[in-house]
Amino acid sequence: MKKLFLLGLILSFCCVQPTLAATPKDTLVMASKIDDIITLDPAEIFEFSGAEYAANTYDRLINYDVDNVSDIYGGIAESWEISEDGLTFTFKIRQGVTFASGNKLTADDVVFSLRRVIILDKSPAFILTQFGFTPENVEQTITKVDDYTVKVVIDKPYAPTFLLYCLTSTAGSVVDMKEVMAHETDGDLGYNWLKTAYAGSGPYMLKTWKPSEILNLEANPNYWNEPAKLKRVIIRHINESANQRLLLEKGDIDMARNLRPDDLKGLEGNKDVKVRKKAKGAIWYLGLNQKNEYLSKPQVRQALKYLIDYQGMEQTILNGKATIHQAFLPKGFLGALEETPFTLDVDKAKALLKEAGLENGFSVTMDTRNNEPTTSMALSIQSTFAQAGIKLEIIPGEGKQTLTKYRARNHDIYIGRWGPDYMDPHTNADTFARNPDNSDDAKSKPLAWRNAWDIPEMTKKADAAVLEKDTKKRAEMYLELQREHQQVSPFVIMFQDIEILAERANVEGFILGPSFDSNFYQYTTK
Amino acid sequence: MLQMLTRRRLLKATRQTLKLLVIVSTTFFGLLLITFLIGRVVPIDPVLAVVGDKASPEVYEKARLAMGLHLPLWQQFLIYINNVLHGDLGVSVLTAKPVTEDIRRVFPATIELAVTATCIGVLVGIPLGVFSAVKRDSFLDHVTRVIGLLGYSLPIFWLGLMALMVFYAQLDWLPGPGRVDVFYEDIVEPVTGIMIVDCIIAREWEIMRNAIWHVILPASLLGYYSMAYLSRMTRSFMIEQLRQEYILTARVKGVTEWKVIWVHALGNCAIPLITVVALSFGGLLEGSVLTETVFAWPGLGLYLTNSLLNADMNAVLGATIVVGSIFLGVNLLSDFLYKVADPRAR
Numbered sequence: 001m002k003k004l005f006l007l008g009l010i011l012s013f014c015c016v017q018p019t020l021a022a023t024p025k026d027t028l029v030m031a032s033k034i035d036d037i038i039t040l041d042p043a044e045i046f047e048f049s050g051a052e053y054a055a056n057t058y059d060r061l062i063n064y065d066v067d068n069v070s071d072i073y074g075g076i077a078e079s080w081e082i083s084e085d086g087l088t089f090t091f092k093i094r095q096g097v098t099f100a101s102g103n104k105l106t107a108d109d110v111v112f113s114l115r116r117v118i119i120l121d122k123s124p125a126f127i128l129t130q131f132g133f134t135p136e137n138v139e140q141t142i143t144k145v146d147d148y149t150v151k152v153v154i155d156k157p158y159a160p161t162f163l164l165y166c167l168t169s170t171a172g173s174v175v176d177m178k179e180v181m182a183h184e185t186d187g188d189l190g191y192n193w194l195k196t197a198y199a200g201s202g203p204y205m206l207k208t209w210k211p212s213e214i215l216n217l218e219a220n221p222n223y224w225n226e227p228a229k230l231k232r233v234i235i236r237h238i239n240e241s242a243n244q245r246l247l248l249e250k251g252d253i254d255m256a257r258n259l260r261p262d263d264l265k266g267l268e269g270n271k272d273v274k275v276r277k278k279a280k281g282a283i284w285y286l287g288l289n290q291k292n293e294y295l296s297k298p299q300v301r302q303a304l305k306y307l308i309d310y311q312g313m314e315q316t317i318l319n320g321k322a323t324i325h326q327a328f329l330p331k332g333f334l335g336a337l338e339e340t341p342f343t344l345d346v347d348k349a350k351a352l353l354k355e356a357g358l359e360n361g362f363s364v365t366m367d368t369r370n371n372e373p374t375t376s377m378a379l380s381i382q383s384t385f386a387q388a389g390i391k392l393e394i395i396p397g398e399g400k401q402t403l404t405k406y407r408a409r410n411h412d413i414y415i416g417r418w419g420p421d422y423m424d425p426h427t428n429a430d431t432f433a434r435n436p437d438n439s440d441d442a443k444s445k446p447l448a449w450r451n452a453w454d455i456p457e458m459t460k461k462a463d464a465a466v467l468e469k470d471t472k473k474r475a476e477m478y479l480e481l482q483r484e485h486q487q488v489s490p491f492v493i494m495f496q497d498i499e500i501l502a503e504r505a506n507v508e509g510f511i512l513g514p515s516f517d518s519n520f521y522q523y524t525t526k
Numbered sequence: 527m528l529q530m531l532t533r534r535r536l537l538k539a540t541r542q543t544l545k546l547l548v549i550v551s552t553t554f555f556g557l558l559l560i561t562f563l564i565g566r567v568v569p570i571d572p573v574l575a576v577v578g579d580k581a582s583p584e585v586y587e588k589a590r591l592a593m594g595l596h597l598p599l600w601q602q603f604l605i606y607i608n609n610v611l612h613g614d615l616g617v618s619v620l621t622a623k624p625v626t627e628d629i630r631r632v633f634p635a636t637i638e639l640a641v642t643a644t645c646i647g648v649l650v651g652i653p654l655g656v657f658s659a660v661k662r663d664s665f666l667d668h669v670t671r672v673i674g675l676l677g678y679s680l681p682i683f684w685l686g687l688m689a690l691m692v693f694y695a696q697l698d699w700l701p702g703p704g705r706v707d708v709f710y711e712d713i714v715e716p717v718t719g720i721m722i723v724d725c726i727i728a729r730e731w732e733i734m735r736n737a738i739w740h741v742i743l744p745a746s747l748l749g750y751y752s753m754a755y756l757s758r759m760t761r762s763f764m765i766e767q768l769r770q771e772y773i774l775t776a777r778v779k780g781v782t783e784w785k786v787i788w789v790h791a792l793g794n795c796a797i798p799l800i801t802v803v804a805l806s807f808g809g810l811l812e813g814s815v816l817t818e819t820v821f822a823w824p825g826l827g828l829y830l831t832n833s834l835l836n837a838d839m840n841a842v843l844g845a846t847i848v849v850g851s852i853f854l855g856v857n858l859l860s861d862f863l864y865k866v867a868d869p870r871a872r
Contacts, residue, residue, distance in 0.1 A: 035620065123585060243702070243820075
């Protein structure tokens with residue numbers, strides 16, 4: 001029996017042979033967290049990974065330069081004219097574009113795609129409906145002039161770049177009308193089909209999607225522009241940073257997208273791997289609920305801004321994954337304020353607390369997502385708050401759980417991360433500096449509402465800024481708005497995200513943009 | 527007289543079956559009620575999972591109505607039961623597909639893993655248990671005990687990461703996470719859903735080898751836990767049996783020691799071992815949640831983890847019901863086998 005056992009052991013070792021590392025030459029294999037993808041329909045996509053998918057498989061009406069966001073250029077809309085009153089946009093549609101299906105792209109597809117976003121009215125629909133489009137009026141406001149011209153009429157004379165930037169977002173993607181309508185059921189405009197399927201014209205097309213498992217893309221043979229350099233892109237969902245690193249070191253993948261600082265550190269000195277960084281638009285902040293008697297005091301709000309160890313966190317916990325930033329517009333946006341007036345200054349904070357009559361401190365809670373780096377950041381904040389006698393109780397919770405509480409305004413302090421929805425400054429001004437109605441049943445519930453911050457005056461200023469046509473003047477208005485906001489708001493804005501990717505040394509040309517919908521695969525080689 | 531007897535037997539059988547049905551349906555109802563309540567009690571807004579954080583109030587309200595969340599709880603529960611009985615577990619938020627379809631897709635991967643793990647557990651655990659019972663307090667017995675103890679107490683995700691570190695990263699003997707190497711994905715058409723079988727059908731020998739190779743590490747790890755349990759149980763059953771008089775009789779009769787141990791004694795342990803194996807198989811389904819997460823193994827466990835982390839309640843409830851039902855089924859099966867194997871239990 002013993003012999004048999006030994007034999008079995010030897011046999012099982014015989015099956016084991018060394019691995020044949022290295023991925024196929026024509027394929028980019030990437031490990032990433034893609035479990036946030038809940039739909040593949042550009043009219044519904046609103047998640048980071050989903051936006052990146054759409055950016056590589058669909059063409060949008062307008063694009064921007066990833067290194068200089070203020071440089072807007074034509075995508076499917078080759079050029080445009082704006083009427084004198086600023087209300088009518090006439091877009092010339094690029095000729096000679098075909099969808100992956102082989103259908104020709106015309107003005108009909110563009111009109112259909114835009115109307116579809118508004119009629120379906122999914123999460124990202126507001127990016128277009130904020131211009132006054134409704135399911136009832138789209139027949140009049142978004143129209144075809146001829147086969148290659150589209151006219152769009154908006155409700156107010158906003159800064160012209162506002163609409164153009166909104167059309168650079170995923171909601172501005174053009175879908176193949178014939179293909180989508182061929183799959184329509186019960187008047188759903190093909191929604192139930194496109195949720196898991198593909199009808200675009202981008203450099204890559206969808207081969208298969210297994211949710212939370214794998215996203216498999218193939219070069220689109222009918223692509224109208226320079227064809228994608230690699231034939232296939234495989235994105236494998238790997239949740240664990242340590243696993244991503246292992247696979248990368250072994251050469252079983254070409255790129256790892258979600259490495260934690262400690263794993264990145266472990267890669268230092270590895271000649272087979274290189275690391276690249278790009279500042280992204282998301283910002284880290286604390287939201288101070290104004291329903292809390294302590295937090296509603298202006299001196300307390302100010303004091304807390306002096307009780308954050310910005311430098312310490314940047315260097316240790318975040319270690320390259322974020323940079324200090326203290327205004328609501330991220331660097332790279334029009335009118336972004338780069339001044340960082342706050343540093344850890346316990347004496348100043350104590351003086352401010354004394355002024356508020358709270359020299360003995362107070363107790364307060366903070367709802368914290370139980371992931372990294374949020375938890376470590378919360379611990380750092382807890383210790384610096386304590387130096388001024390503020391007892392911070394951390395309430396850990398799963399992401400959606402803390403968010404549910406935050407949205408119901410049941411928190412004291414919330415530590416969060418906010419990503420812009422499109423590249424126009426209004427996207428963050430709209431949520432951090434506008435609160436048209438602070439009542440519990442308000443129609444719109446921006447972040448200022450969630451923190452019960454009633455600001456009729458500032459709301460007016462933000463509204464004026466989005467209507468300003470002169471770009472330079474508009475930038476000035478946002479700068480001024482942020483300077484005021486920085487001092488008085490119940491938002492302790494701390495950092496701006498940096499995306500870090502690690503790739504094998506032979507991988508070149510992967511474009512990292514300032515937003516997830518501007519990370520492009522098509523020029524990647526290896 | 528004979529007729530009377532058969533009738534009585536028939537009556538008894540019917541009564542037993544009815545009793546069983548009542549037990550099964552109550553358990554199943556309890557399972558449904560508890561999973562449903564947990565899904566509603568957690569302080570997570572299910573609408574949020576569908577529309578995301580940035581949806582407008584109108585979009586939010588529309589989704590809430592569509593999900594029936596404005597109805598009273600008991601009404602929601604009735605609708606839910608009705609749907610489940612019709613085989614409809616709802617639509618998963620994460621995959622945009624019916625939960626039943628998702629489970630059908632991911633479950634074979636778990637079966638593949640759990641069956642391989644059970645085989646490893648049985649083939650290694652039982653002989654180890656027998657050895658340590660026969661050579662009590664020997665070196666082998668102590669080693670087995672330590673192995674068993676470690677199996678009980680080490681967290682599986684840690685052991686999984688360590689195993690990857692050693693066998694994949696350092697020694698390069700075994701492949702990394704995943705069911706096959708990434709670039710082999712999506713080549714074989716899923717027929718049964720069990721990768722190795724599908725490869726045989728499609729005659730993709732290269733991929734089959736890759737798949738076998740990939741299953742070794744997670745299955746061994748998962749199998750280790752059932753092995754630890756099985757070897758401990760086998761040991762104590764065997765010690766109990768070896769003390770019996772029939773063993774002495776057999777030895778006196780001159781039966782070879784090998785036969786005494788492996789046929790007579792182990793044969794009598796078979797009955798309780800059936801229950802233990804069945805229970806450990808159920809346990810493996812549970813253990814697969816963490817193993818699959820560590821090894822990026824696309825089965826029910828990973829599906830459950832992902833759904834949980836994304837507050838995809840339909841999927842969580844669906845997967846829980848499936849795992850619960852299987853537990854129930856495996857228990858029934860072991861009861862049945864027990865009766866077949868042991869006339870006293872009839």
